[in-house]
Structure formats: C-alpha cells, structure tokens
Amino acid sequence: MDTRLKTQSQELKSIYYSLSEISSVIRQYINDITYNPKRLEQIENRLSLISNLKRKYGDTIDNILKYLSSIKERLEDLKNYEKNLKNLQEELKECNDALSGVASKLSKKRKKVAKELSEVISKELEELELKNCKFEVSLKRVKDKEGIFVDGDFVKPLINGVDKVEFLISPNPGEPLMPLTKIASGGEISRIMLAIKICLDEADEIPILVFDEIDVGIGGTAAPSVAAKLLKLSLLHQIFCITHLAPIGSMADTHFLIEKKLRKNRTITKVKKIKNEERIE
CATH class of the missing domain: 3.40.50.300 (P-loop containing nucleotide triphosphate hydrolases)
Known part of the structure; x- marks a missing residue:
C-alpha cells in the first residue's frame, strides 16, 4: 500500500466503525417503536377536528380559543337568564321612571312657552294685516300602551320628549284651527x-x-x-x-x-x- 494514503485509510476505518455503531443504534430504536393504529387514528382525527374548527371559528388556535371563551360567557348568561332578565327589567324601569319625570317637566315648560308664543305671534300677525287670523302652538301626545307612563297615561316617547308640536291657524273667523301647512x-x-x-x-x-x-x-x-x-x-x-x-x-x-x-x-x-x-x- 502506498504509505502516502495511510492517514486517509485510518480515517476511513474510523468512519466505518462510527457508521456501523450509529446504524446499530438506529436499528435498535426502530425495533423499540411500537406501531399503534388506534393512536395514529386519534391524531389524524384530532388534526381534522382542528382544521374544521379553523374554518368555522378562526384561522388560528388562539382565535378558536377566544371564541370558546366568548360562548362560555354566553352560555353562563343563558344559565342565569331569569336573574339577568330581572336585573334588566329593573334597570329599564329606573330609566323609564327617570325619562317620565324629565318628560313631564319638559312638557309643562313647553305648555307655558307655547301659550306665550301663541300670544306674541298673534300680536305680530295683527300688525302684518292678518287681524282675523288665529294662531296656536299645539302640543299633542301619542298614546302607546308600550310607551312610558307620563302624567297618568302611557305615551310614546319621541326624540325630543313626549310632545308633538304643531302650528295651527284659522285664517278667517268661524273656521276651525288647522295645521299651518294645509290651509294657509x-x-x-x-x-x-x-x-x-x-x-x-x-x-x-x-x-x-x-x-x-x-x-x-x-x-x-x-x-x-x-x-x-x-x-x-x-x-x-x-x-x-x-x-x-x-x-x-x-x-x-x-x-x-x-x-x-x-x-x-x-x-x-x-x-x-x-x-x-x-x-x-
């Protein structure tokens, strides 16, 4: 043998023995693995379930867990439905009572101002050659059984109270008061x-x-x-x-x-x- 390759020959032998040892370890590892079809089926089913959940409830596991948390809270609310409903009804009654009180006070102030405004506008109309014209600011309420209780009656709440404001006039003596837009x-x-x-x-x-x-x-x-x-x-x-x-x-x-x-x-x-x-x- 050429002495110039002696070193390389020794290295090759060392590599050979190392590979043989590694190969033996791997064979032993493979022999120790126990194939379990049921476990494989469980894993595949689990992966399929996660895939379906992602399609319905989120693209990630975190989103799925957040959704799970939210529906648990919702379920808890449903379990306490009667208690929650009672609390909401009490809150609604408190709000309605407060709204009724404010609406009643506002309505009383409006009635006072409406009377004063009717008088001053009527005076202005006399000076504008409408001496026989009667003018009135009308305040009406819309009855509603499902509305709020104001001054002894259930009425519909509007965006600015419970009063529907309308200007009424009678251009000529003997004629009834009618909406301004209809007869003037x-x-x-x-x-x-x-x-x-x-x-x-x-x-x-x-x-x-x-x-x-x-x-x-x-x-x-x-x-x-x-x-x-x-x-x-x-x-x-x-x-x-x-x-x-x-x-x-x-x-x-x-x-x-x-x-x-x-x-x-x-x-x-x-x-x-x-x-x-x-x-x-």
Missing part, C-alpha cells in the same frame, strides 16, 4: 313665518331666510310694517324677499329684477341686478 296660502305662510321668525330671532340659527311674495293680500298701510320687520330680521339673517310693493323693496340693500319672457314658444326667466336709477323705476 303662499302669502299667508310667508307673513306667518315672518311673525314666527321675529319672535324667535335670537334663537333661530338659520343664516338665510327666503320670503316668497310676502306682500300678497296686504294693503299699503301694512306694507311699511312688513318692511320694518324684514329690516329688523335682516340684522341677524340674510334675507331674500320677492315682492311687488315699493315700501318693502325700498328697505333692501340690493335689488334684482325678475322677468319672464316668451322665446320660441318657451318661457324664459331672466334675473338682472339693477342699480342706480333703475332701482327707482
């Missing part, structure tokens, strides 16, 4: 809204008000009064007023002329800003 003409509605806005000017946060033909049905004596009230209201709001009367138009800072013309069998509305001498004409 355009001119009457404008003047009534003007009276309401005058009375509520400080509480009204609407920046722009439009009055359409507010002068319909009024004479020359009422026009200056309407004009003065519009001027007063304009100190707190931007007013747009469509009018045919000079006393009302004269109070404005800016004027526009609105004309309708027929062109090619079509009606065209033209709006033109007028200045200087045109405003007098």
